[in-house]
Each structure stands twice: as C-alpha cells, then as structure tokens.
Amino acid sequence: MSTRSLLAFGVLAVSVGALLPAEEAVDLETITRIRDEGLTNSKVMDTVGYLTDVIGPRITGSPQMKQANDWTRDQLQSWGLANAHLEGWRFGRGWSLERATVQMLSPTAATLVAVPRAYTPGTEGPRRGKAIKVKIESEADAEKYRGQLAGRIVLLSDARATRNPDKALFTRYSDKELEDLGRFDIAPSPRPGMPDRETITRRMRLQRFLREFFTAEKALATVEVSPEDGGVVTVGRGGSWVKGENPGVTALVMAAEHYNRIARLLDRQMDVELEADVRSRFYDDDPNAYNTVAEIPGTDRRGEVVMLGAHLDSWHAGTGATDNAAGSAVAMEAVRILQALDLRPRRTIRIALWSGEEEGLLGSRAYVAEHFGARGEPADPRERELPSFLRRETGPITTRPDHARLAAYFNVDNGTGRIRGIYAERNAAVVPIFEAWLRPLADLGATTVTLRHTGGTDHLSFDTIGLPAFQFIQDEADYETRTHHTNLDVYDRLQKGDLMQAAVVLASFVYDAAMRPERLPRRTAPREAPAPAPSPLPREAPTATR
Structure with missing residues (x-):
C-alpha cells in the first residue's frame, strides 16, 4: 500500500471513528448493588398487596x-x-361500585355473573324485569323497539359462540419471538380485532344515542355479553364522567356462558325474568x-x-x-x-x-x-x-x-x-x-x-x-x-x-x-x-x- 493510500485510509478511519458513538459507560458496581437490594430485600409484593387487597x-x-x-x-x-x-x-365526576348481583328468577332460578360498566347508574335497590333481546346497529334500528322497553332488561345481542383455547393461557416470549421483535416492522399490521378510527367513531356516536334512547324508553338495564369465555368478565367504562351528560341506564356485562343461556331461552319464546341489584355512586364534591x-x-x-x-x-x-x-x-x-x-x-x-x-x-x-x-x-x-x-x-x-x-x-x-x-x-x-x-x-x-x-x-x-x-x-x-x-x-x-x-x-x-x-x-x-x-x-x- 502506498504512503498516499495509507494516509487516505487513516483519514477515513478517523472520520468513521468520529461518527461511531463512544462505548456507553455503565457503573457495574452500582448495578450489582441494585440487583442485590432488589432481589434479596424486595418490598414489591408488600406494596402491590396493599394496593390490591387493602385498597382494591x-x-x-x-x-x-x-x-x-x-x-x-x-x-x-x-x-x-x-x-x-x-x-x-x-x-x-367520580364513581364507585358498592355491589352488583344479578339473578334469574324464571323460568328457573340461577345466580348470574355480571359486572356493571363504570360511570353508569345503579338500580336504586333490587329491580325485576322481563328480559328482551334486541339488535341495534344504527339509530334507525332503535326505532323498531320504541315503546317496547319500559321496565325491561335489555340484552344487546344474540348469543355468541364460545371458543376452545387456541393457545396457552400463560405465555412468555421465546428467543425467536424476541429476535423477530428486534427487527423493525416497516408496515405493521393492525392488531387483530382492533377496529379502525372510523368504526370507533361510529360506535361512540351510537353509544351516546343509545344512552339517551334507553333512558327515554325507561329500560331497567342493558346487558351485553363478555368477549371472554370461561366466566371471565371484561369491563370498562360505559356511561359518562362529565357532569351534565346523561350516563344512561344501568349497563351490565355478563359472563358469556350465562348470557348465552338467557339468549337461548328467549329464542325458545320463553319468558325470562331477571332481578338486578346494582349499588353504584357518583361523586361531584371534587x-x-x-x-x-x-x-x-x-x-x-x-x-x-x-x-x-x-x-x-x-x-x-x-x-x-x-x-x-x-x-x-x-x-x-x-x-x-x-x-x-x-x-x-x-x-x-x-x-x-x-x-x-x-x-x-x-x-x-x-x-x-x-x-x-x-x-x-x-x-x-x-x-x-x-x-x-x-x-x-x-x-x-x-x-x-x-x-x-x-x-x-x-x-x-x-x-x-x-x-x-x-x-x-x-x-x-x-x-x-x-x-x-x-x-x-x-x-x-x-x-x-x-x-x-x-x-x-x-x-x-x-x-x-x-x-x-x-x-x-x-x-x-x-x-x-x-x-x-x-x-x-x-x-x-x-x-x-x-x-x-x-x-x-x-x-x-x-x-x-x-x-x-x-x-x-x-x-x-x-x-x-x-x-x-x-x-x-x-x-x-x-x-x-x-
């Protein structure tokens, strides 16, 4: 290699070296102390236990x-x-739930698993009503039920098919999955089951309409089926925390297996009487x-x-x-x-x-x-x-x-x-x-x-x-x-x-x-x-x- 080539190579090496980040310094002695304290004297379960078991x-x-x-x-x-x-x-507005019990009274007695959505009102004591099943996907659909819902407990869909588990209920990342995750995804696919922006917007507008509709029609409560199986009830918000907005009527999410039973009884043209006792409270003081x-x-x-x-x-x-x-x-x-x-x-x-x-x-x-x-x-x-x-x-x-x-x-x-x-x-x-x-x-x-x-x-x-x-x-x-x-x-x-x-x-x-x-x-x-x-x-x- 010529002297000129060596000089050029040296200049290139210096230039490239200047572009590369210096090795990040890590204080291994302190990291060792952090590991020792966290792994031998942990208080994390004491903390999480108080938050969950004591406060709830x-x-x-x-x-x-x-x-x-x-x-x-x-x-x-x-x-x-x-x-x-x-x-x-x-x-x-604040909101809390004190109790929620739902019973089927006829054609036979049964205790049902259901949880109300947050920021929805309670029933003001035990309330009984006949169940009715509706299918409302638009404001026009709601008109078909006008005058039929007073004093009724309204199921919002047909029975849904339950599923056998298609994967382990408890999983950890495999080495292959972590390797794949480490590669940048230029065009990530939407999360399975996640609706797009327009669909969410449309659903929210319908939900606002239905809160007013069910209140005006004097329905006792609404019931929807949980998206999970095995008695698992998934629930979030349903009404409104904004003071002055109508929070709707009592809105329950029911375990799929219990919901499906009621829906099937209604499909048999049988009368189903339910009793709901939901005690929730809104807070306007702060x-x-x-x-x-x-x-x-x-x-x-x-x-x-x-x-x-x-x-x-x-x-x-x-x-x-x-x-x-x-x-x-x-x-x-x-x-x-x-x-x-x-x-x-x-x-x-x-x-x-x-x-x-x-x-x-x-x-x-x-x-x-x-x-x-x-x-x-x-x-x-x-x-x-x-x-x-x-x-x-x-x-x-x-x-x-x-x-x-x-x-x-x-x-x-x-x-x-x-x-x-x-x-x-x-x-x-x-x-x-x-x-x-x-x-x-x-x-x-x-x-x-x-x-x-x-x-x-x-x-x-x-x-x-x-x-x-x-x-x-x-x-x-x-x-x-x-x-x-x-x-x-x-x-x-x-x-x-x-x-x-x-x-x-x-x-x-x-x-x-x-x-x-x-x-x-x-x-x-x-x-x-x-x-x-x-x-x-x-x-x-x-x-x-x-």
Whole structure:
C-alpha cells in the first residue's frame, strides 16, 4: 500500500471513528448493588398487596383512587423521597361500585355473573324485569323497539359462540419471538380485532344515542355479553364522567356462558325474568383527579430530571392487579431500591403515578401539558368534535422551559410479566445506549432493544411532544388471555419473581440515565401524534396541586 493510500485510509478511519458513538459507560458496581437490594430485600409484593387487597379497584375519581394517591404519597415519603405530593387536574365526576348481583328468577332460578360498566347508574335497590333481546346497529334500528322497553332488561345481542383455547393461557416470549421483535416492522399490521378510527367513531356516536334512547324508553338495564369465555368478565367504562351528560341506564356485562343461556331461552319464546341489584355512586364534591409525585433530588445536574412512572388507576371487575398495580409497585420499588442504597444521582429522579390512564391517558397528558408542553387544537373542526384519543393531532407544539430539562421518561404498564427489553420508539441514537445498559441484566432475561413503536399507555403523552419516553417489552403472562380489565385481575395472578426482576431493570435504567454525562438523545417530534388508548377523552386542563 502506498504512503498516499495509507494516509487516505487513516483519514477515513478517523472520520468513521468520529461518527461511531463512544462505548456507553455503565457503573457495574452500582448495578450489582441494585440487583442485590432488589432481589434479596424486595418490598414489591408488600406494596402491590396493599394496593390490591387493602385498597382494591381504583377508578379515577373514586374514593379508592384518592386513598391510593394518599397512601402512595405517604409510602414514598416514608422511604425518604422528597417533595412527595399530589398534583390535581380537572377530571369530572367520580364513581364507585358498592355491589352488583344479578339473578334469574324464571323460568328457573340461577345466580348470574355480571359486572356493571363504570360511570353508569345503579338500580336504586333490587329491580325485576322481563328480559328482551334486541339488535341495534344504527339509530334507525332503535326505532323498531320504541315503546317496547319500559321496565325491561335489555340484552344487546344474540348469543355468541364460545371458543376452545387456541393457545396457552400463560405465555412468555421465546428467543425467536424476541429476535423477530428486534427487527423493525416497516408496515405493521393492525392488531387483530382492533377496529379502525372510523368504526370507533361510529360506535361512540351510537353509544351516546343509545344512552339517551334507553333512558327515554325507561329500560331497567342493558346487558351485553363478555368477549371472554370461561366466566371471565371484561369491563370498562360505559356511561359518562362529565357532569351534565346523561350516563344512561344501568349497563351490565355478563359472563358469556350465562348470557348465552338467557339468549337461548328467549329464542325458545320463553319468558325470562331477571332481578338486578346494582349499588353504584357518583361523586361531584371534587372535580379533580390526582397524580402522585415524589423525587430523589439530584446533585450537580439537579435541574435536569429523569422520570419513571406507571398508571395507578384501574377498572373495577377485579382489583386492578396486573393493570396496573403491578407497574405502580414496580416503579415504587425501583425508587425504594435507589433510596435505600443512598445513591446520589446527578440528575433528579422523579416518580409519577398517574390517574385517568384508563379513560385515555388523561392524568399524564395533563401533567405533561402543565410541566413540559402540548400540541395546539386541531385546525379541522371535525377533529375538534372528536374525543382526544381519536384526533389526528398535527398542531404545533408549545413547550415550557422544563421541556429542555427532561432527560428521559420510562413507563411500566404491560401486566405482571418480566421485562425482556425496551421499545426505542424509532430513536436509533438510543439503541447502543440501551444495549449497554441491558448487558449486566441479560442473565435476568432482559436483552432486546427494538426500534419499533408501541402505544396504548402513558409514555405517549411525552412522546407526542418530542420528549424521550419509553415503554418496556414484557412477557405477556396471562394479561391478554385472563386478566386485562377482567374479574380475574387480582393479586393471585401476579408473578413475584417477575415483579422483582422488573423493579431491578427499571431501577438500573433510571440510575444509568441519571448518571450519564449527557441527556438521552432525542428524535424529532412526530408530525402526527400517535393515538393513545381506545377510551374517550373529555377536554380538561391541570388545576390544583396539593
């Protein structure tokens, strides 16, 4: 090789080397201490047990949710975290469920498994009525039943076919599945069974109409069939938390096998008499909901913040264990580990436990708007008429000073399964950083970094305005098959070892982000904000802090 060629090669090597990132430094001694504290002195099951068994379901705006806010604030403070407080934001009416029993009285007696939808009224004592089955797919269909529903309990569909399980009820990622997940999906397929935007919009308009229709027709209650089999009841919201809006009549979701029996009896032209006793309550004394916030103060870079969080609210068929007391307990355990080790992070570490996630990421959206920034109102008036989660948010971003000071946000909300890696949210610059952070955790099963985007949870509130926010990859366990929003979402479905592992991974990531010389690199904010969870979002703004 000539001297000129050697010189050119040297220049090329220097140029290429300048483009490659330096090896990410990881403090292995501290990571070892984090592992030891989290795996030998864990308090995660104590925390999640109190949230589920003692407090129970935590619907946004309910007394149980406020109890959870107060308890988590006090617990974080007792561990030594600073500035533990609640931040309020405008929500609307609270709601809670005290009891729900449904009986078939004739042609034979039977106890039925059913749970009311949230934000719907109770029956004001036991109410009896004959069942009637309807099929309403449009406002025009409803007209066929006008004058026939007074005093009746209305089944909203025919019996549905039950299914034999086509996969294991409890699953973990295989090596092959993690390898596939690590490859970027240029044109991801829609999630099976997930309706498109237009279908959701059409259904929501029909639901609003039917709330008014069934109220005007003086129906006692409506009953729909659960989408799951085996006595599993999946339930969320049904009425409205907006004061002044009609919440409709009592709205029940019934176990498929019990619903199908009633439907078949009606198909035999037999009279079926049911009795429902639902005791629910609306709360109008405080229109605010609250996020729990606390900090481990930083040192030389205390003005910059690394955040971690999870949503504390839940639905009510179970006790909100895997969705999402698990994530809240993991986040709390992560900061407990860091505080117990008396680590002195360079950046401030801030934990936030969100309310209003199940209603559409409302609590985290309000917090981000208050502290970091927000997108403007859509220019298209048709978009402004839609709930927030259905809008195509393309407006300009207005930022606050703290927008530049957030180093990263890490979120946990995918059930009880152990962490297997992290979604890099199309940010190629963080991939080698995250890969370095995962190496000392690989023996715990956390190995995969994917550039793919994932949705449906609170990191989106940050991502939509260009902040570096990330959700972890977790084993599904039985989240989609048994527990997600169901009456089986209880403490017994939690996996102790998985939650311990998740807390160690989260604590390690938060510590690494708080200690590195630079904040995590950011990608350009998306032109169109990704859609949050499929739940209606009323308009609200952050308000009080206490």
